[in-house]
Amino acid sequence: MRRAAIGVLGAILIVLLCADWIAPFGYQQQFREEVGAAPSRQHRLGTDALGRDRLSRLIYGGRISMVLAPLAALVAVTLALAAGLTAGYLGGWWERIVTTAMDLCLSLPWLFLLLVVRAMLPLNADPTASIVVTFALLGLLGWAGPSRVILAAVKRHLASDFVLAARSAGCPPWRIALVQVLPNLKPVAAAQFWVTAPAFLLSEANLGLLGLGVAEPAPSWGNLLREMENLSQVPGHPWVAAPLAALVMVVSCFQLAISTGGTEG
Amino acid sequence: MTNHGESGGFRRPFWRAALRRLLSLVLTVLLAAFLAAALVRVAPGFGMDERLLDPRLSDSSIRAIQAENAQEANLARYFGRYFSGLFRGELGQSVSFGEPVRDLIADRLGLTLRSVAAGVGWAWSAAAVVALALGLARRRGWDMAATALSGGLLCLPAAVIALLALYFGVGPGAAIAAILLPRILRYIQNITGAAAERPHVLAARARGIAGPALLLRHVWLPASAELLALAGVSVNMALGAAVPVEALCDSPGVGQLVWKAALARDLPVVVNVTILIAAITASANLVSDALCYSLGREA
Numbered sequence: 252m253r254r255a256a257i258g259v260l261g262a263i264l265i266v267l268l269c270a271d272w273i274a275p276f277g278y279q280q281q282f283r284e285e286v287g288a289a290p291s292r293q294h295r296l297g298t299d300a301l302g303r304d305r306l307s308r309l310i311y312g313g314r315i316s317m318v319l320a321p322l323a324a325l326v327a328v329t330l331a332l333a334a335g336l337t338a339g340y341l342g343g344w345w346e347r348i349v350t351t352a353m354d355l356c357l358s359l360p361w362l363f364l365l366l367v368v369r370a371m372l373p374l375n376a377d378p379t380a381s382i383v384v385t386f387a388l389l390g391l392l393g394w395a396g397p398s399r400v401i402l403a404a405v406k407r408h409l410a411s412d413f414v415l416a417a418r419s420a421g422c423p424p425w426r427i428a429l430v431q432v433l434p435n436l437k438p439v440a441a442a443q444f445w446v447t448a449p450a451f452l453l454s455e456a457n458l459g460l461l462g463l464g465v466a467e468p469a470p471s472w473g474n475l476l477r478e479m480e481n482l483s484q485v486p487g488h489p490w491v492a493a494p495l496a497a498l499v500m501v502v503s504c505f506q507l508a509i510s511t512g513g514t515e516g
Numbered sequence: 517m518t519n520h521g522e523s524g525g526f527r528r529p530f531w532r533a534a535l536r537r538l539l540s541l542v543l544t545v546l547l548a549a550f551l552a553a554a555l556v557r558v559a560p561g562f563g564m565d566e567r568l569l570d571p572r573l574s575d576s577s578i579r580a581i582q583a584e585n586a587q588e589a590n591l592a593r594y595f596g597r598y599f600s601g602l603f604r605g606e607l608g609q610s611v612s613f614g615e616p617v618r619d620l621i622a623d624r625l626g627l628t629l630r631s632v633a634a635g636v637g638w639a640w641s642a643a644a645v646v647a648l649a650l651g652l653a654r655r656r657g658w659d660m661a662a663t664a665l666s667g668g669l670l671c672l673p674a675a676v677i678a679l680l681a682l683y684f685g686v687g688p689g690a691a692i693a694a695i696l697l698p699r700i701l702r703y704i705q706n707i708t709g710a711a712a713e714r715p716h717v718l719a720a721r722a723r724g725i726a727g728p729a730l731l732l733r734h735v736w737l738p739a740s741a742e743l744l745a746l747a748g749v750s751v752n753m754a755l756g757a758a759v760p761v762e763a764l765c766d767s768p769g770v771g772q773l774v775w776k777a778a779l780a781r782d783l784p785v786v787v788n789v790t791i792l793i794a795a796i797t798a799s800a801n802l803v804s805d806a807l808c809y810s811l812g813r814e815a
Contacts (some may be wrong), residue, residue, distance in 0.1 A: 354540070355547050358797045359790065360756025363774065453673045457760050460675035461775070476676065480685040480764075495676060502671040510663075 256507035257397060263501060274307040282400040289488070294431050296490045309493055311499045312470030317501065318384040324448040325366050327391030328440050332398035337481055338398075339405030340428045349398070356395035364392055365458060368373035378469035385464055389451045400477070404439045442509070449505035456498055537805060541798040548794035549787055550595070598787070607788045612780030618787050620773060625792070628769035629760065632754040635692025640750070642693070643701040646706060651731045662705075666698035674757050678764040688758070688767045695757040696750060703746050711739040741808045748804030752797040 266273060269284060286302040287412035288294060296305035305423075356364075365388055409432065417431050454474070458464035459473020460480070467474065475494035479485060485492055573581075601608060623733040650658055671679075674695045679692035712735050713718065720734045736743070755771075762771030770789055777785035 351540075351543070351547070355544055355551065355794075358544050358752065358794055359548055359800070360752055360793065360797070363756055363759055363790075363793060446641050453671075456673035457675045460673065460679075461760060463761055468686070475672075476673070479676070479679060495672075498673070499671040501666075503667065506667050506670065510667075 256504040260504045270310045272312045276304040276307045278308045278311040278470050295494045308470040312475050316472040320451040321448045321516045323386040323390035324452050327393035330394035335396045335401030339402050347496040353395045378466045381466035447508045537802050544798050545794045549791045608784035610785050612782040618786050624770045631688040634689030636754050639691035647704045666701050669698040675760040678761040682765050688761045688765050691761045692757045707739050707742045711735045718719035744804045744807050748801040751800035
């Protein structure tokens with residue numbers, strides 16, 4: 252099951268990375284005679300209120316969400332590794348600072364923090380800036396949860412026999428941290444990545460639906476969901492829900508990958 | 517808590533730990549306020565005031581607005597004035613709403629607390645009933661169905677659940693409950709699943725104890741510390757969920773207030789709501805910790 256889920260995720264990622272060849276039109280291209288059109292042979296998912304091909308925007312939007320959310324997760328887990336490893340290894344006042352920062356980040360609902368900081372961008376922000384800021388914020392604010400897990404793992408490893416053996420053999424502290432402890436944190440870090448990436452996808456979707464995600468005209472699965480704001484129209488126009496279907500499928504695959512092996516170690 | 521049972525050793529460690537947690541709460545709240553104000557200042561767009569673009573304003577009015585903004589821009593001066601006002605019971609004036617922040621929060625806090633309390637209560641009740649039913653039935657098919665259902669809900673963004681709540685005409689409390697339910701259910705299943713594997717539970721089963729007595733006395737009660745910690749965390753989750761729910765369901769609570777304040781870059785409201793939310797979540801964790809102590813367990 253896990254392999255199938257990872258396979259599906261890989262296939263989706265490859266398709267999205269080939270957006271320039273696969274998407275029938277550019278994401279900004281407008282068809283002014285076909286505004287809000289239903290699906291047709293030319294536009295498989297119809298067009299939006301500005302006459303842009305919905306399928307092309309779904310593919311390009313998926314590329315932004317599916318590439319940048321895992322990248323942001325990678326940033327968050329890397330920060331968590333650095334904070335957890337140094338706090339666990341150095342201990343003392345540094346550990347207290349890191350755990351206080353963790354408690355602080357965890358005591359505030361992070362969607363709230365994201366919302367506050369993201370809202371400070373000018374409303375006419377450049378789309379590229381909005382993409383970078385949205386995902387950079389996710390990466391920078393999402394380190395606390397993984398860091399707590401990694402700190403616990405570092406402490407467990409530091410109390411283990413192999414670290415004691417390395418110490419008694421005269422191994423310098425930096426070498427114990429980098430050569431003995433760090434490689435053993437790989438499974439924990441990988442599990443945290445698999446947990447964090449879908450959480451970031453969903454956070455971007457929340458911000459997008461609130462109008463504070465990636466700015467128009469750049470598409471992302473989050474801002475494409477804004478077409479669903481008037482839910483009463485969805486039963487008559489189910490193709491509007493295509494971004495939600497894609498998001499649910501991808502997050503489900505991440506969940507399957509986690510629940511059937513991603514949390515090993 | 518190491519010496520809970522020792523004579524005379526209970527109160528001192530308890531109060532020492534409680535005092536430490538209280539200090540930590542105050543520090544967390546202060547840091548949260550400082551972080552919110554600092555983040556707002558480094559964010560692009562800070563200092564932009566749309567009022568300055570109004571051609572009807574005279575030079576003196578523009579200079580007054582600029583002087584007012586300059587006072588807000590200095591973080592140390594801002595906090596100095598803020599705390600001196602706080603001791604007098606003043607939280608400042610909202611820029612975008614034109615009302616005292618204290619009144620804005622007081623008007624809306626009750627609604628948010630009711631929504632959050634309803635959401636947490638319904639989610640916990642439903643999750644506890646489902647987890648108990650699954651624990652009693654011990655059917656793999658039922659477990660898989662519950663996992664699939666909670667997994668499906670977890671795949672939906674909170675904002676989409678808020679829109680669904682709006683569509684079906686249910687209140688913000690129900691939306692918050694729907695957002696919380698799969699998370700709480702998963703955690704409860706993990707906690708009680710691990711507790712059910714402990715030797716004393718296997719021994720109880722071997723002696724013929726089964727049904728609700730086994731689950732409640734031998735699985736849930738020993739796991740009460742973890743469950744209480746989860747209850748504290750669920751308040752944090754509910755407050756986070758309240759922002760998209762109130763913004764999209766047009767519920768005039770604190771979540772909607774912070775949403776509108778953030779869009780209008782209304783610093784006094786943002787900082788005060790940050791302090792409030794940090795204080796509520798830290799207090800919820802403090803209460804859950806105190807309950808753990810009183811039960812004689814630690815998470």
